[in-house]
Amino acid sequence: MTEARTQRRVRGGGGAARRAERTAVRIETAPVIARNIPDFEILNAEALEIIEANAEIILEEIGVNFLDNPQALKVWREAGADVQGERVHIPHGLARKLCATAPAAFTQHARNPERNVEIGGRNLVLAPVYGPPFVRDRAGGRRYATMADFSNFVRLGYMSKWLHHSGGTVCEPTDVAVNKRHLDMMLAHMTLSDKPYMGSVTEPDRAADSVAMSRLLFGTEFVDEHTVITSLININSPLTFDSTMMGALEVYARAGQATIISPFIVGGAMAPVSVAGTLSQVLAEVLAGVAYSQLIRPGAPVIFGAFVTSIDMNSGAPTFGTPEAAKITYGAGQLARRLNLPYRSGGSFCASKLPDAQAAYESANSLNVALLAGVNFMLHACGWLEGGLVSSFEKFVMDADQLGILHHLAQGIDMSENGQAMDAIREVGPGGHFLGCAHTQANFKDAFWRSDLLDYKPFETWDEEGARDTQALAELRVAKLLGDYQQPALDIAVKEALQDYVARKKDSVPDAFV
Amino acid sequence: MTEARTQRRVRGGGGAARRAERTAVRIETAPVIARNIPDFEILNAEALEIIEANAEIILEEIGVNFLDNPQALKVWREAGADVQGERVHIPHGLARKLCATAPAAFTQHARNPERNVEIGGRNLVLAPVYGPPFVRDRAGGRRYATMADFSNFVRLGYMSKWLHHSGGTVCEPTDVAVNKRHLDMMLAHMTLSDKPYMGSVTEPDRAADSVAMSRLLFGTEFVDEHTVITSLININSPLTFDSTMMGALEVYARAGQATIISPFIVGGAMAPVSVAGTLSQVLAEVLAGVAYSQLIRPGAPVIFGAFVTSIDMNSGAPTFGTPEAAKITYGAGQLARRLNLPYRSGGSFCASKLPDAQAAYESANSLNVALLAGVNFMLHACGWLEGGLVSSFEKFVMDADQLGILHHLAQGIDMSENGQAMDAIREVGPGGHFLGCAHTQANFKDAFWRSDLLDYKPFETWDEEGARDTQALAELRVAKLLGDYQQPALDIAVKEALQDYVARKKDSVPDAFV
Secondary structure, three states: OOOEEEEOOOOOOHHHHHHHHHHOOEEEEOOOEEOOOOOOOOOOHHHHHHHHHHHHHHHHHHOEEEOOOHHHHHHHHHHOOEEEOOEEEOOOOHHHHHHOOOOOEEEEOOOOHHHOEEEEOOEEEEOOOOOOOEEEEOOOEEEEOOHHHHHHHHHHHHHOOOOOOOEOOOOOOOOOOOOOHHHHHHHHHHHHOOOOEOOOOOOHHHHHHHHHHHHHHHOHHHHHHOEOEEEEEEEEOOOEEOHHHHHHHHHHHHOOOEEEEEEEEEEOOOEOOOHHHHHHHHHHHHHHHHHHHHHHOOOOOEEEEOEEEEEOOOOOOEEOOOHHHHHHHHHHHHHHHHHOOOEEOOOOOOOOOOOOHHHHHHHHHHHHHHHHOOOOEEOOOOOEEHHHOEEEHHHHHHHHHHHHHHHHHHOOOOOOHHHHOHHHHHHHOOOOOOOOOHHHHHHHHHHOOOOOOOOOOOHHHHHHOOOOOHHHHHHHHHHHHHHHOOOOOOOHHHHHHHHHHHHHHHHHOOOOOO | OOOEEEEOOOOOOHHHHHHHHHHOOEEEEOOOEEOOOOOOOOOOHHHHHHHHHHHHHHHHHHOEEEOOOHHHHHHHHHHOOEEEOOEEEOOOOHHHHHHOOOOOEEEEOOOOHHHOEEEEOOEEEEOOOOOOOEEEEOOOEEEEOOHHHHHHHHHHHHHOOOOOOOEOOOOOOOOOOOOOHHHHHHHHHHHHOOOOEOOOOOOHHHHHHHHHHHHHHHOHHHHHHOEOEEEEEEEEOOOEEOHHHHHHHHHHHHOOOEEEEEEEEEEOOOEOOOHHHHHHHHHHHHHHHHHHHHHHOOOOOEEEEOEEEEEOOOOOOEEOOOHHHHHHHHHHHHHHHHHOOOEEOOOOOOOOOOOOHHHHHHHHHHHHHHHHOOOOEEOOOOOEEHHHOEEEHHHHHHHHHHHHHHHHHHOOOOOOHHHHOHHHHHHHOOOOOOOOOHHHHHHHHHHOOOOOOOOOOOHHHHHHOOOOOHHHHHHHHHHHHHHHOOOOOOOHHHHHHHHHHHHHHHHHOOOOOO
16 A cells, blocks of 8 residues: 655755755645454354344344335345335345345545545545534534534545545535535535545435536546445434435445445434344344345445444433443444445544543544454544534544554554564663664654654643643644645646536525525 | 442431432442453464564573572572573573463452452453552642542542552652651551552562551461462563562562562663564563562462553653554563463553543553453553653542443343343334333343443533533542542451551651652
């Protein structure tokens, strides 16, 4: 994998040039994480077989609902399912068999080919928060999100080196009409970043707009032959597939574009309070959804999704970073691998209202689990706050910094001669120190992950500088990244075509805010 | 394992009694964590063999220093080592062979037998922060620790249900003479808590005082036959064993008391900058230390320790929660298991000056790794701040709350009929919800871990209540736990004997502050 780097270098001689180089803006994106460490397998083979058998029982005996979608019922009937009203009973083994045509891994192309990502296998692709109607920053507090906020989150994602993907609805731009905001969001991802992006799913027409705009950006032929969009298709758990989401799925699958088929589960409400029960239901739902995608177009790229939180049984509030969510994330990863499908789960999940210690405990718990669970695509990898109601500017850069830890941990342990460092131990000997030895001199620059945000200063220095907490440091980093931001170049004709498409579509219908 | 509960119940009839019971102070300690999940194995067999071979080369070729300790050199010579000056060269295989007499697991007894802990096997025992000269709380800021602070941390540990162990130097009581403070610290652990504790290691005499006071508490015969103290013996990495620490080790080993033999490594300073090199050095150091303990008394209980942080190569400051520390913690766990020794590592490590998001990210990273690394004894499990310079009251209760997650995650996934919850999925069906179903009603109380600290309230409620962050919530919890604290009962004669011992020893020598 190549490391993509874009640098603005200032020409000039001598000291001025060197100073300029030191202060030049470097917009660097790390390669996709290619795990060199094993997965954590919480379930043994017997447990996995029980869960898989239970999922088949759910599909055949209980069945799943495909609502307001006669065409889907017809497709299922023709495939051999027993359809009763809107209830689809899928015979034992049929869904799994249909899933077999889905690819184990696929490449999502970016307009900058250096930002292409391969989703599946041992890889982990990181994408930012998705969906919040509110934003929060330290200066302005909590407020409804606007298109200006949306653009700034896209810019921050572009500037975040550990983030591979520009994401989708990084926040809901509530100042734009509901039936038009997808156009502005797509345009922002396509023009303010050159990382891969997600498409709209809130109506099948909006999915079609996402494909049409992608054809303008990449060329029609390229889009017909390559995956350039990955979109989030939520299942209405338990066991329900609504026509809006399925309509969007159909558009993307027919166009050869990727979807994440993702049960959306608050444990205890949309699934049983037990982990094993939830896993059986998740598997049944994903089997049905992926099978349906393959009925639409065999070979369409799909991702096994699992969005799972616990519930606080006292208040009904969703909770994050919990041990139950961890167990489900680990278990679902095993189920996805046995289906030979890419796996989406994890994220910087938290319930906290502020980017404080609670938010960080909850998020770190989730991020650590996701790495070892074998997640291939992590949505919400940074910026999530308050149970997903809020996109936080400060938390975005705080989480994005932590993602560097996942990159480094995934590299595993270097067992080369240099990694074994026996010469260093010989050189230093008992009672010495390693700071100046030859091995340290040769390796120190790349030996340790280093935060671009956190405070490592001596107490006295930190105190003199204002005793800032993480949120205060993050506020400065947000300002710096947005200040350093430079829009990636884009062919002017392409840009105008996109702008024209958006303007035309916006003019064609009146605003709607529901 | 039994769940130890002490309750103050108010006698009385009818409603008054029920109200009293609901508000009664419950001092509950969870049983030791008995893992029902696998360990995460980051190294394959080949890598483990390379590291073990390198450790043998280090011991034989480079050797280790036993400083100012002629008796130790004599013991080593008699055991077959090649001693050159103070350098001990240990022939290939000798140290590992000597380690074989150390027990794979042992019980540390508490004065309340319900608090006994078995250290080793699949267990995880949690103990609080150890060593900081400063304390911090929200009201008073950062200041030198006093004996009053020390006592309050012991009380908090006693009141923390996920904490199994009272620990040792929960902070350094700097208002007591250096040569006498160990007496006050031991007395505090013995009288303010009934959980197991650690002994003094700062001089061999102080270790002897710890054993003598334990004999007063448990009875001489009991202490001769049982382990009632676990103490922390740091190795001066690289490869150096000083006479203070070895003197304390000798006292404890001879008395059949447990020690943690623990390299103290800031990576890049006390060990190579590479993970594999550090692991070889750690293993060599532990092999030498444990072997020495078994030369003192075969069968003396010992723990394979690994305290490892990275270094910020820009400033030289230690860093925590890093991917390099994670890799070493995972790898050292595998090495400990292959030696059949209990393993000590992990903790609520952080570099942050405040109990903020940085502290929580760093601590959560460390805690999650420690659980999956197979740690059997976790020192610093709560309260650690600022690289170990500060014991934080608020962070103590914040971390202690998170330890509940480790307890629940370690239980693994319940695959019973009830856990599979097929009846619930049948009952609810597609489109329903699980909140009211029979399975949820029967299981919701124990289904999910619930924080005793974190905020799950709706935004509006939280906002009206003052928009408190985690530190503010923790301040309230510290006050509540200290307010609810009740000293566990202790035989008055035993208490007087301990007080008398402390008074007599204090009177016997003048104060020393160095």
